[in-house]
Amino acid sequence: MDVIGTGAQYKVVDMHDGSVRKIPLTREESLDVVKSWYAPAEAPESELAIDYPKLALGACRSVQTLVARHPALAGSLGNPVFEGNGAYSQDKVQTFGDALQHAGSLACGRQYIDQYINLMLFHWQYGLAERAFNCTVNNGVDARGDVILLDFGEVTGSKVLVRRNISSERWLRSASYTRDIPQGLRAYYRQQLAGRLTMQALDTTWKTARKAADA
DSSP states (O other): OHHHHHHHHEEEEEEEEEEEEEEEOHHHHHHHHHHHHHTTTSSSSSTTTTOOOHHHHHHHHHHHHHHHHHHHHHHTTTEEEEOSOOOEEEEOOHHHHHHHHHHHSHHHHHHHHHHHHHHHHHHHHHOOSSSSOOHHHEEEEEETTTTEEEGGEEEEHHHHHHHHHHHHTGGGGGIIIIISSSSHHHHHHHHHHHHHHHHHHHHTTTTTHHHHOOO
C-alpha cells in the first residue's frame, strides 16, 4: 500500500486493486498539514481553529446514509465502501485536474466541465452539494469517462449554504479556478457555472429525487 496523497482530512492510500482507501487524520496530523500550507508561524488562527477531521467524519456519515437510501448515487461517488469510522474505499480514478490538463483539446476540456456541472445538478436532486468547488482535486474522471465526486469531506446538505455560494459565485475563489484549471478553459468554466448553477435551478432541482423516492 502506498500513500498517494494527504489533505487536511484524509490520507489516501493506493490499494493496488483498482481502489484507494481514505483514512481520516488525527487532529494533530490535520494541524500539521494546515500549517504546511503557510510559511512558519503564519497560519491564521481562523484556519487552525477548524476541526477538519470532525467535519470529514460528519460529512462522510451523511453521504453513507444517503447512499444507503439511494443506491443510484454510488457510481457518481466512486462506488464507496464505508467502514463506519470515517474511513472509506473508493474507485481509483484520474483526478479532474489531470483530466483537464491532458484533455487534448479545448472541446474535450469543455465536455469535462459540462459533465462536472451535470454531476452537481444530479447531486442537488438528492440534497448533496459541494461547498468549496475545488473540482481539480475533489472530483475525478472514472474508467468510463464520467466525472465523479471523490472528496466527501467538502460536501454539504444545506440548501441555505448552496444559495449563499451561488449568490457569491464561490467557485471563483477556489484554488481550482484561480490556479489549477488551464487558462484556456477558465472563461468557459466561469460562464457555464454562472449560467447553470442558478437560484432557479436550485429551487427546481433540490431534493426532487429524494422526495420522489419517499412518495
